[in-house]
Amino acid sequence: MILSPAFYERDTVTVAKDLLGCLLVHREEETTAGWIVEVEAYLRGDPAAHSYRGETKRNSVMFGPPGHAYVYLIYGLHTCVNVVTGAGEAILIRALEPGIGLELMQARRGMSDPVSLASGPGKLTQALGITMDQNGTSLYDGPLQVRSPDSLPGRRPEGFPGEIVQTTRIGITKAVDLPLRFYLKGSRYVSRR
DNA sequence: ATCAGGATTGGCT
């Protein structure tokens, strides 16, 4: 089932951990989806967060309603998708275990190995066809959705339910020591171990 | 108007 707005109206770190094991779904002509196995939280007063210096045109979605997608372009090449929890806070989806639409994901990524298909923030957006067009869209009322872990009968991501590993975040240059990255222990689909 | 730098990835050494 689709996660309701109330799911997102909670402490950002709590939401981040609860997102692990959930299904990120993109419904188009064809559906692609994968289980969230790795996330990072970006908080208020956090120098690494895009919202740190206040609201701008680019980051305005982070200051909007919880449960919406904040999508941005990085290095002029890749897009990353975040789950907004409100007040300038958001959760970066860093890796998925492919679930539905494997063939389309492989075509979009130009490769076949499921382990490398969505094991990175730029990879998973490409695999699911997420672009800047999805910036600001609702995750509970639209084609891009987050669903509970039991959404695919009889199927569960590797390492879920199970232990959650907490580490420092990847690829940032500020607030490098904050332990705000979370992933499913035992998953082969995380971006790095 | 200009410019440095980025929540990355893939290819090469």
Added chain:
DNA sequence: GCCAATCCTGATT
């Protein structure tokens, strides 16, 4: 491990 690709944003002149 190192580095180029590629372009938008925000800060500065």
